[in-house]
């Protein structure tokens with residue numbers, strides 16, 4: 775599994791951080807997403823996909 779984020783799309787809603795704070799954080803200055811794990815363990819697969827589906831900006835891709 776690989777997670778990608780597009781910070782140019784991110785609107786800083788924070789949904790991803792609420793969904794899995796082990797995978798995502800937010801920039802302290804502008805609130806944009808900070809990806810903490812590009813290749814997380816399989817145990818995070820469900821929440822990674824959930825974060826991608828919940829992101830209002832479509833900024834998260836899980837492949």
Ligand code: SF4
Pocket residue numbers: 779783784785786787788789790791800805806807828829830831832833834
């Ligand atoms: S849920 Fe999407 S728009 Fe919101 S902070 Fe995360 S990546 Fe950015």
